[in-house]
Each structure stands twice: as structure tokens, then as C-alpha cells.
Amino acid sequence: MSGRRPARSLPTDEPAVGLVVAAHRRHYTVALDDGRSLDCILKGRALTLACGDRVHVAQGPLGATIVAIEPRTSLLYRSDAFKEKLVAANVTQVIGVVAPDVPVDEHLLNRWIIAAETEHCRFVLALNKSDLPDATRFAARFGRYRELGYPVVSVAATRDVEPLYPWISRERSVLIGQSGMGKSTLINALVPGAAARIGALSEALRSGRHTTTSAALYRLPAPGGWLVDSPGMKVFGLAHCTPEALARGFVELRDLIADCRFRDCRHDREPGCAVQAAVHEGRVARQRVELLQSLLAEAATARAPSATPTRARRRDSVSETD
Numbered sequence: 299m300s301g302r303r304p305a306r307s308l309p310t311d312e313p314a315v316g317l318v319v320a321a322h323r324r325h326y327t328v329a330l331d332d333g334r335s336l337d338c339i340l341k342g343r344a345l346t347l348a349c350g351d352r353v354h355v356a357q358g359p360l361g362a363t364i365v366a367i368e369p370r371t372s373l374l375y376r377s378d379a380f381k382e383k384l385v386a387a388n389v390t391q392v393i394g395v396v397a398p399d400v401p402v403d404e405h406l407l408n409r410w411i412i413a414a415e416t417e418h419c420r421f422v423l424a425l426n427k428s429d430l431p432d433a434t435r436f437a438a439r440f441g442r443y444r445e446l447g448y449p450v451v452s453v454a455a456t457r458d459v460e461p462l463y464p465w466i467s468r469e470r471s472v473l474i475g476q477s478g479m480g481k482s483t484l485i486n487a488l489v490p491g492a493a494a495r496i497g498a499l500s501e502a503l504r505s506g507r508h509t510t511t512s513a514a515l516y517r518l519p520a521p522g523g524w525l526v527d528s529p530g531m532k533v534f535g536l537a538h539c540t541p542e543a544l545a546r547g548f549v550e551l552r553d554l555i556a557d558c559r560f561r562d563c564r565h566d567r568e569p570g571c572a573v574q575a576a577v578h579e580g581r582v583a584r585q586r587v588e589l590l591q592s593l594l595a596e597a598a599t600a601r602a603p604s605a606t607p608t609r610a611r612r613r614d615s616v617s618e619t620d
């Protein structure tokens with residue numbers, strides 16, 4: 299993002315191709331393949347973009363306008379019955395960031411994992427602020443994610459981010475997490491020249507705190523690699539996921555679910571439920587199964603006729619007002 303000469307208009311009428319590097323509501327910054335950076339608008343409400351989207355830009359009457367979007371390999375987004383919030387497009391990896399000095403909402407963490415699995419992205423859990431005194435005890439809490447097969451990486455954004463390098467260098471990643479976990483501080487440590495604004499939690503009532511308000515993409519030195527910084531999120535609705543997709547997001551339950559007697563088993567009290575049998579035998583964590591049940595119930599409510607909006611769900615880029 300940084301170091302580019304901002305240009306407000308294109309010299310020719312030829313559409314130019316580039317990468318969305320900043321998204322705030324319907325305004326986007328596009329890094330063109332020729333090296334220039336352009337502030338763009340998007341006409342109409344049918345389309346919404348996210349950082350990571352490849353777009354075509356043309357000069358319109360209102361300035362540089364995004365006229366086309368290239369097909370996406372992935373789209374990380376969250377949704378409830380009424381709206382969708384795009385987080386990042388074309389990512390290969392989702393990095394969840396947690397830290398010992400902010401209460402971690404583990405249900406939220408599991409939702410990021412499901413969102414990543416649904417889009418066939420790798421999920422990595424970064425335990426940040428490993429310099430804090432209770433970091434070892436904190437890390438012990440997350441051993442079960444490693445057991446599920448997810449890399450768990452301890453780092454300190456303010457001291458040593460080296461453990462993350464092997465995971466990010468050639469990937470297209472998005473950092474996701476609750477506010478104050480240190481996502482922007484990690485970006486500044488990982489990306490040469492990045493100047494993401496960070497917030498100090500110690501300030502009284504958080505006034506004047508530089509919380510991230512919209513997503514931004516930072517290129518990495520290795521060709522094709524980049525990182526997206528996203529605003530802290532308190533909720534991550536998965537209303538767009540089918541019951542099957544939600545269940546597939548639980549890696550340890552995939553094979554079990556195939557053995558349930560009923561195809562539409564809710565894994566609650568149904569006879570012949572292989573998931574409940576595994577819970578009773580201590581082979582899978584009850585907490586994860588409870589989360590799956592609550593997600594299935596939530597998805598059913600979002601799909602219920604009374605909850606269905608008369609218009610299609612509104613689509614937006616993530617921002618501070620979420």
C-alpha cells in the first residue's frame with residue numbers, strides 16, 4: 299500500500315487491471331499492475347468487493363470506476379439473515395490472532411475455522427503477545443487446536459515474529475481476530491514499510507485508541523504473497539453456510555457424521571448418532587459438538603420464512619460499525 303504514487307485518474311480509456319488493497323464501504327484503493335495506486339468507486343449495489351479482489355478499472359464520469367471483477371478463488375465473509383460482510387477475497391490462508399490480555403471468545407475462534415474450511419483455506423492460530431507473563435498458561439489452552447491439525451504459532455509482534463514467516467511468505471493471508479489482539483502490530487512487524495495504525499489498550503476508556511476501521515492489504519516481499527489486516531470483530535455469522543457445510547467445518551466430526559443413522563441428524567438426541575456416541579466415549583470434545591448444534595440451530599432460524607428478508611441480503615465490506 300505504502301510508497302505508491304496516488305493517482306486520481308487514468309490517462310486512457312483502456313480498462314486497467316489491479317488488486318483491491320483497501321476497502322471502506324463502497325470506496326476502494328486499487329494497486330494497478332503497472333505500479334500506480336488509484337482511488338476507485340464502484341457503481342450500483344449489486345456488487346461488493348473486498349481486499350484481495352482482482353478488478354478492472356476504467357475512467358468514468360465520476361472518476362476511476364471499477365467495471366469488472368475477476369473470478370475469485372475464495373471469499374471469506376460473514377453473514378446474518380440480513381447482511382453479508384466481506385472480509386477478504388482470494389485468500390489461501392486465515393490466521394486467527396489471540397492474545398493473553400484480551401478475553402478470547404472461543405466460539406468466535408471456531409467460527410473463523412469453519413469459515414476457513416468452507417473456503418478451502420488453511421487455518422493457522424497465532425498466539426500473540428508471547429512476551430506477557432501468563433503466555434505459557436495461555437498457550438496450554440490451545441493445544442487442542444493443534445490436535446485437530448491446525449498449526450498453532452506463538453509470537454510476540456513487538457519482539458519476534460520470525461515463527462510466522464514460514465507460514466506467510468508465499469501465501470495470501472488474512473489476519474482475523476477480536477479487537478486488541480495485535481493484528482495491526484503483527485502487520486507492521488511482518489511487512490517491511492507497512493504503517494498500520496495500532497491501538498494502546500491501556501488508554502482510559504479506549505478513547506483515542508487507533509482501532510482498525512477497515513480492511514487493508516499489504517504486499518509481502520515474496521512475489522504474489524500478501525497479508526490483509528481486518529478490523530476487530532465481535533461477531534462472525536455463518537448464515538450463508540448450509541448445514542452440510544457447517545458440519546464439514548468440524549474436521550474431527552466429518553467421518554463420524556457419515557455414520558449417523560439419519561442423514562439430517564442434528565447430533566443431539568437422535569438414535570444412532572455417531573457423534574454423540576463419540577462424545578460419550580470421550581473421543582471428541584463436547585464443546586465443539588455443542589457449537590455445531592448451536593450453529594445448525596442458528597442457520598435454521600436464519601432460513602426460517604419469518605426471518606427471510608424481503609430483499610436479498612445486503613453486502614458490504616467489513617468496517618468499524620460492525
Ligand SMILES: Nc1nc2c(ncn2[C@@H]2O[C@H](COP(=O)(O)OP(=O)(O)OP(=O)(O)O)[C@@H](O)[C@H]2O)c(=O)[nH]1
Pocket residue numbers: 426427428429430453454455456457475476477478479480481482483484495496497498499500508509510511528529530531
Ligand atoms: N506486550 C505486547 N503487546 C502487544 C503485542 N502486539 C500488540 N501489542 C499491543 O496490543 C495493543 C493492540 O494492538 P493492535 O495491533 O492495535 O491490535 P488489533 O488486533 O489490530 O486491534 P483492532 O485494530 O482494534 O482490531 C497495542 O497496544 C499493541 O502495542 C505483543 O506482542 N506484546
Ligand SMILES: [Mg+2]
Pocket residue numbers: 481482483495496509510527528529530
Ligand atoms: Mg488493528
Ligand SMILES: [Zn+2]
Pocket residue numbers: 555558559563564565566568570571572573574
Ligand atoms: Zn448425529
